[in-house]
Amino acid sequence: MELRDKRIAILxxxxxxxxxxxxxxxxxxxxxxTEGLIARGFRNVTLFATKDSxxxxxxxxxxERGYEEDKxxxxxxxxCLHISKALGMADEFxxxxxxFDYLPLTYARFIRTPMLTTIHGFSExxxxxxxxxxxxxxxVSISDSDRDPELxxxxxxxxxxxxxNLTFREKAGDKLVFLGxxxxxxxxxxxxxxxxxxxxxxxxxxxxxxxxxxxRQVQPxxxxxxxxxxxxxxxVERNALFAQACATLHLNTIPERFGLVMAESMAxxxxxxxxxxxxxxxxxxDRQTGYLVSNVDEAVEAVxxxxxxxxxxxxxxxxxxxTIDRMAERYEEVYAEIFRREAARGE
Amino acid sequence: MELRDKRIAILxxxxxxxxxxxxxxxxxxxxxxTEGLIARGFRNVTLFATKDSxxxxxxxxxxERGYEEDKxxxxxxxxCLHISKALGMADEFxxxxxxFDYLPLTYARFIRTPMLTTIHGFSExxxxxxxxxxxxxxxVSISDSDRDPELxxxxxxxxxxxxxNLTFREKAGDKLVFLGxxxxxxxxxxxxxxxxxxxxxxxxxxxxxxxxxxxRQVQPxxxxxxxxxxxxxxxVERNALFAQACATLHLNTIPERFGLVMAESMAxxxxxxxxxxxxxxxxxxDRQTGYLVSNVDEAVEAVxxxxxxxxxxxxxxxxxxxTIDRMAERYEEVYAEIFRREAARGE
Numbered sequence: 001m002e003l004r005d006k007r008i009a010i011l012x013x014x015x016x017x018x019x020x021x022x023x024x025x026x027x028x029x030x031x032x033x034t035e036g037l038i039a040r041g042f043r044n045v046t047l048f049a050t051k052d053s054x055x056x057x058x059x060x061x062x063x064e065r066g067y068e069e070d071k072x073x074x075x076x077x078x079x080c081l082h083i084s085k086a087l088g089m090a091d092e093f094x095x096x097x098x099x100f101d102y103l104p105l106t107y108a109r110f111i112r113t114p115m116l117t118t119i120h121g122f123s124e125x126x127x128x129x130x131x132x133x134x135x136x137x138x139x140v141s142i143s144d145s146d147r148d149p150e151l152x153x154x155x156x157x158x159x160x161x162x163x164x165n166l167t168f169r170e171k172a173g174d175k176l177v178f179l180g181x182x183x184x185x186x187x188x189x190x191x192x193x194x195x196x197x198x199x200x201x202x203x204x205x206x207x208x209x210x211x212x213x214x215x216r217q218v219q220p221x222x223x224x225x226x227x228x229x230x231x232x233x234x235x236v237e238r239n240a241l242f243a244q245a246c247a248t249l250h251l252n253t254i255p256e257r258f259g260l261v262m263a264e265s266m267a268x269x270x271x272x273x274x275x276x277x278x279x280x281x282x283x284x285x286d287r288q289t290g291y292l293v294s295n296v297d298e299a300v301e302a303v304x305x306x307x308x309x310x311x312x313x314x315x316x317x318x319x320x321x322x323t324i325d326r327m328a329e330r331y332e333e334v335y336a337e338i339f340r341r342e343a344a345r346g347e
Numbered sequence: 348m349e350l351r352d353k354r355i356a357i358l359x360x361x362x363x364x365x366x367x368x369x370x371x372x373x374x375x376x377x378x379x380x381t382e383g384l385i386a387r388g389f390r391n392v393t394l395f396a397t398k399d400s401x402x403x404x405x406x407x408x409x410x411e412r413g414y415e416e417d418k419x420x421x422x423x424x425x426x427c428l429h430i431s432k433a434l435g436m437a438d439e440f441x442x443x444x445x446x447f448d449y450l451p452l453t454y455a456r457f458i459r460t461p462m463l464t465t466i467h468g469f470s471e472x473x474x475x476x477x478x479x480x481x482x483x484x485x486x487v488s489i490s491d492s493d494r495d496p497e498l499x500x501x502x503x504x505x506x507x508x509x510x511x512n513l514t515f516r517e518k519a520g521d522k523l524v525f526l527g528x529x530x531x532x533x534x535x536x537x538x539x540x541x542x543x544x545x546x547x548x549x550x551x552x553x554x555x556x557x558x559x560x561x562x563r564q565v566q567p568x569x570x571x572x573x574x575x576x577x578x579x580x581x582x583v584e585r586n587a588l589f590a591q592a593c594a595t596l597h598l599n600t601i602p603e604r605f606g607l608v609m610a611e612s613m614a615x616x617x618x619x620x621x622x623x624x625x626x627x628x629x630x631x632x633d634r635q636t637g638y639l640v641s642n643v644d645e646a647v648e649a650v651x652x653x654x655x656x657x658x659x660x661x662x663x664x665x666x667x668x669x670t671i672d673r674m675a676e677r678y679e680e681v682y683a684e685i686f687r688r689e690a691a692r693g694e
Contacts (some may be wrong), residue, residue, distance in 0.1 A: 084453035106431035110457030
């Protein structure tokens, strides 16, 4: 059977619709993988997701709406019903590709179909107990840095983004931008410090995930001119935001797992100044599409030298590495490898 | 094969050790069922519980300690590993008897061994989505009143208690007692009101589950004489408490599912004045072992008439209906019925 005729099940989470209306990173990737496979000519793709999901694939749903969008639902009731009923259909598929964290693995011993899990990050060290228990399944990491040394991985597959709402602009704006959750992990306070020391205006965009942090370390600096906070932004506003930017500040304080916003920024031609933690050095090319820094002073220096970055290289880096089609192509290779191993195992 | 040679797996929760050191109602019942079956002569009982559990049965553990006693554990990691690995051994058993709420049911479609679930209560209406999805498994209710009309039940099996620390005392004390979680559901405030109107001293015992409620509606009345609060009590203190009691006030404001404390009270010879909600009318015999009431005034009237209750009848009601052996005997009947149905299904 040809690879693209294989029956592929994509298991999305059910916290949000797939793709999500706004926030929902795992659902976004599950959607991009599904649609990317279809676009590459896969003929037998089934998406397991909430009933209000939107896809070109066959949609199978056991949960009406995302539990984050319907507070009458008890999350483990919805998640475990969704996983249980989806995996109850395992025999109808050649491969189950899960984007749903660790819980589906606890059902893996009961099915015969091979299961591939894209590990979107280890939210807590304790969840490794489950990953390490299921080494006989297949794992993909989303960056080389976000790997547990004890786990066997088939490959790293970088996330792919939709370029349609990211206009490349050769001409730099004069502002610095920060895009992401307002949370200490994302270093919003460091972005403010860099902007002040650089004498450049800063625009902050993103949901407030840590209200206390926002009120203490962010809001006091927001004056509407040197530091502006514009709330969460959708694709259109994000595009407009990048149009004003000379650089994106991504001064994360913990290792980044992948960092979609870095790819989005480069797609718009905006170089990224990123803390050298986790995946940042895989997503940006140091001194080519931005700067890797270790502290605020280095970031200020990077802002000073931002014009040395060729913005067309930023766009090209995304086109070559971080598009939906590139991601789907990589998954196609991973699937082929899994089927090779399964065939060898069966011999 | 003889019934008592059947290979029975008891699936306990892993929030606490089985039996729990203090709080942990489901683990208590799982332990009582396990030990009760062994005492009745079952020769092949396996208890799935935390590694530090104590049992006469064979103990199989995948979780070191209860996640409530070890905060490094993520509860769903421990629970789903425990369930997954226990049910992964399903083929080694003739029956799986689960005391672990709704989650194990989401694995039931993957195993061939019949599964019986004792439904210890519906914590939220939404969990019915899972129970109603798995009507092809077997259910037991813990009282006739705590039933969902859409579910098929094999039987009601009342909880059984350990009588060894409950001394029967023919002579009544002069105090009223309240034993249970300090929570509006348990009507602690109503017990105080009844005690004041009756002119009888009241002793309150139990964990404070709702701190705000305690501070507003309980603590202001605690004066150390007319109303005393003695905190949570173990078996020995509980026995001493009943020795001082003329009646136990159980003025729950929501339907009771079973109500272990009513059985414990009667075992010590102490009649129970209970709100006529849920299982109370099944546990106490109205006007024989206590009084069912609808409001505070009726409860005050019941206190006035408490001497009319024959305390030996209280003890006898427990001995006949709510002992561990009586519970194990009832489960033995349920197991036999399940094996009959399974045999008929296989024909």
